[in-house]
Each structure stands twice: as C-alpha cells, then as structure tokens.
Amino acid sequence: EAQVTQNPRYLITVTGKKLTVTCSQNMNHEYMSWYRQDPGLGLRQIYYSMNVEVTDKGDVPEGYKVSRKEKRNFPLILESPSPNQTSLYFCASSSAGYRASSYEQYFGPGTRLTVT
C-alpha cells in the first residue's frame, strides 16, 4: 500500500529537549515536504526536498532542521523546541513528473506536538 508514515503521532515534550519526527514514504517519490498546521493559518511549508541531499527552506524554517540522506526518509529535527512550535505537523511526498497529476502530494497522518 502506497503511504507516508510519520512517527510519533503524538508527542508532549519540554522546552529545549531535542526531538526528531520521522517521515518515510514507500512510493519512490523525489519530492518531500514538511508542513505545520495552526488554527487560522492553514498549512505552512517548513522545509522541502527535491531529492537526496537537496533541501530548501519553505516559509517558516526557523527552529527546524531537516536532512535527506535516503530517498524514502525525511526527518524533521527540532534542536531546541519552544512552546511556539506546538502544532500539528504533516509530512508529504510527490513525484517529480511534468504534469499536475504527478504533483499530487501524499500526506502522512500528522504528528501532534505539544511543547511545554
């Protein structure tokens, strides 16, 4: 089954304690992204990747890091989480074709992060 998986699904942590949210896709997609969703703000892109070792900042990259060492994995790292990073996080992937149907993003189930 084609899917994007994220772990953990729920996480409560304290300010300053480093954490990693994993994301993995089994569709051999080149493109992957991380988003955060906040009430009234919609989804905002944090980082995106166009292939292994190719990453770039989205709209809200401050306080986050990513890496793409393998095609299937795209972990999101919070080196020193703060309460303003409390949010719902989504990972997504898509293929690098040349038609809109190729750019359909497949989303993971989301990770609810609370930083106290």
Added chain:
Amino acid sequence: AQTVTQSQPEMSVQEAETVTLSCTYDTSESDYYLFWYKQPPSRQMILVIRQEAYKQQNATENRFSVNFQKAAKSFSLKISDSQLGDAAMYFCAYRRYTGNQFYFGTGTSLTVIP
C-alpha cells in the same frame, strides 16, 4: 512569495444542495498548479481536485468542479449534491511550476446540514 486567500472561514450547505468555496491567489508567474484539499475530522489531507494553469478547461471530478479564472487569479470549488461526508475543512493550495514550493490558504470549514 505567493499568497493564497480563502475569505470564507466557515460555510454551510443543506444536504443535496450546491455550495461554492472561494479562493484567490497572488502571483507573478504564468505557469503554476492549483489544488483543493479536504481535511475531515480525522485530520487526513485528501486531494479533491487539481488544475494546471495553462489549461483553460475547468477541472471536474464527479460532484466537484472548479471555476478557474486565470486573469482574476481566482480558483473556486463547487460541490454539487452535497453529502454529509463532505463536511470538512477545505484548503486551496498553489504550487509553483518548478520546484516543490506549496502555498496554502487558511481554509474554509464546511458544514453540511441534514
């Protein structure tokens, strides 16, 4: 940066009726892609419909159709014969023609009244 605006935070529709959700965007690019996503209470993001900017024909997927007005930078979603399962948050999204940058609107919460 591109911006996507959904001016209707909440909408409601009677079951079996038709509803239109609005979306406008700001861009200086001539080629791009537009999408509508649905997010039910499960939080899962589900693609509803997509549109390539270079195509003049409006996209249609069963009960869902769009009214794409490129000059006006408008991309509205029409849901016909609304069903209870259509109740969800709907997001409009813009994707640049090259690269992997997406911009989402703030969403419209749709309630379907039995």
